[in-house]
Amino acid sequence: MRSVALLLGKDLRILGRSRALVVAFVAYPLLVAALVGLVARFAADRPRVAFVDLDNLPKTLEIGGERFDVKGVIDQVDAAVELLPMPAAEADHRLKTGRVLAEIIIPRGFAARLRGMVESPELILKTSPGGLSDDIRRRTESLVFNLDRRLQTTYIESNLGYVDLLLHGGKGSFLGNRFDIIGLEAAGRSLADLRRRTPDPAARKEIEQLEIFVREATLAIGQTGSAMRAIANPIKLAEGHGGRSYILSATVQSYAVALTLAVLCVILGAGAIASERDENVVGRLTRGLVRLSELVAEKVALVTAIAVALGLALIIVFGIAVEAAGAPGGQPWQRLPLFALGLVLVGAAFGAFGVLLGVVAREGRTASLLAFLVVLPLVLVSLIPRSASEAPFWAAQLFPFSHGVAFFESALYDLDPWGRLGRQALWLAGLTALFGAASRAGVRRLAR
C-alpha cells in the first residue's frame, strides 16, 4: 500500500504540472455539461413533419351549427411537431429522402365528412421506418385524440341544442331542413289543458297516458346532457405544473457525469499505465520496488481520485444551475455522499478498463487514441434502448457507462434507491475486478 501511495502522489504531482491536462480536466466537464444540455434541448425539440392539405381546410368549420376552430387545432399540433405545409408530391419526396420524419395528409372530402356528422373522416399518417417513427406516431395519435375530443365536444354541444329544442321548443334546422317545434314541456301543458277540457272519459284516459309519456320523456331527456358529457370524457385529465426543465433533470445530470467520466477516466487510465512504459520505468519498478498488481491498483486509484474530484465539481455546477433556476425540488445536496460513492465505483471501473487498454496498446499516444476510439462506440451502444435490440443491451452491460448512469440517477433522485444501487454497485465492482485482473495479467508486457 505504501508503494501505491507513493506512486499515486507522484502521478498527481505530474498531472498537476501538465497545464494542458489540467485545463482539459476543468474545461471538459463543463463542455460536456453544455453539450448534453444542448443535445437534451434538441432531443426535446419538435420533429419535422410534412403537412399535406388536399381538402383546403378553412380556418373554421361549422359543424351542427357550432363553429369548429381548425386553425387552433393545427396550431396546437404545431407546438408538438414542426408542421411544414407542402404539396403531396414534395411531401412524399421529403419523406423518402429523410428530410421529414412523417407526413400527415388531410384527404379530399375531409371537411364535408366532418360536417355531415354521419361518417368518420380519415387522417392519413405516413412515417419512415426507424426509432423516431414511434415517437411521431404517438404524437399524431395524441393529435387525433385531441381532435376527436374537440369534435366530440362540438358534436355534443350541437346535439344538446337539439335536446334543448325537444325540451323547450323553438326554431332549428337539421341536414338543411328548418323547423319550429313546441317542445315536450309545452306539449305537457297543452295535453293537461286538453284533458281538462275533454268531457269524454275514454279520451281523457288516453290523454293521461300521453301526459305520463311526455313527463317521463322530459325527465329522461333532461338527464341526457350530463350523460352525454360523461360518455364523451369518461376520464378527465387534470393537468398541473410541478416538474423541472429537462435540461436540469436527473437524467441529464447523470448522463453528463457518466459521459465525462467515461471519456476522461478511460483515456487517463490508458495513458497513465502506458506512460510508465514510455518513461522506461516499469522494469525498474517491478525489480522488487512495486508488485505488478500494485502498479495496476495505483493507476485505478489515480483515475478514481480524479473521477471523484471531477464528478463532484460537475454535480456542484449542476446544483448551482438548478438552484439558480429555481427548479422544483432543488438539488438533492443531502445525497452527495451517496453520489460520491458512485463516483468511486464508476471511476474505478472506468479506470480499470482504461488500464487494460493501456496495457494492450503499450505506448502512451497509441493508448490514448485507442481509449478515445473505444469509448465513443461503447457509450453509443449503451444509449441504444433495450426495446430496440437485446444484443447491444447486453454488450453495454460489460461497459460501466449504463451502470454509472443508473447509479447516479438512483443515488440522486430515487425515493427508495437501495435495491437499484446495490445491483449497480455489484456490476461496477465486478467489472472493476474483471478489467483489473485482465490488466494484471497483461501488465508484464510493459516491462519488455
Next chain:
Amino acid sequence: MKIGWVPQRPALYGRLSPFENLELFARLEGVAEPKAEVRRLLDLVELPAGKEPAGRLSVGNQQRLNLAIGLLGRPDVLLLDEPTASLDPRQRRRLWAIAGEVRGRGGAVAFATQNLEELERFATRVAVLLAGELVFEGTIVDYRADPSAQVFA
C-alpha cells in the same frame, strides 16, 4: 545482497526534477533517510537540486541521474546496460568515476558493453555473448590471450 540496476535508456520520470526522482525511488527502496541520501547522490553525480524537470536535462545528465537512481540504497552489485552508449568522452569518464564508488566499498560492477576500450580499462572478468550463446568467460588477461574470444575485435 542488494543489486542496483542502470538500464541503457534512462528509466526516470521526465516531469519530475532529479531530486524528486531520486526521493521517490529512495522511498520505494525503503531508504531510511531518503532526503539525505538524495542529497548525497546528487553531490556524487554532480547534478543540481533545482526544480528543472529531468526530461529537460542533457542526455549526459539524464544518464548520470539514471546511474544515481541505480546507486540508491548503496547496492552491493551494480548492473549497467551499455551505460556510456550515448555519452561523450568527458561524460563517460565521469560516469565510470561514479560507478567506481561501488567497487571502492567492496562491491561489484557488472556492465554490458560493445566498447572494447572500456572493456580493457574497467573490466576484470569478461563474459562474451554471441547470438545469445556464452562463447567465453574468464579474466581480462585470459580474454586478451584467447583469440576465440576476440569476436568483436
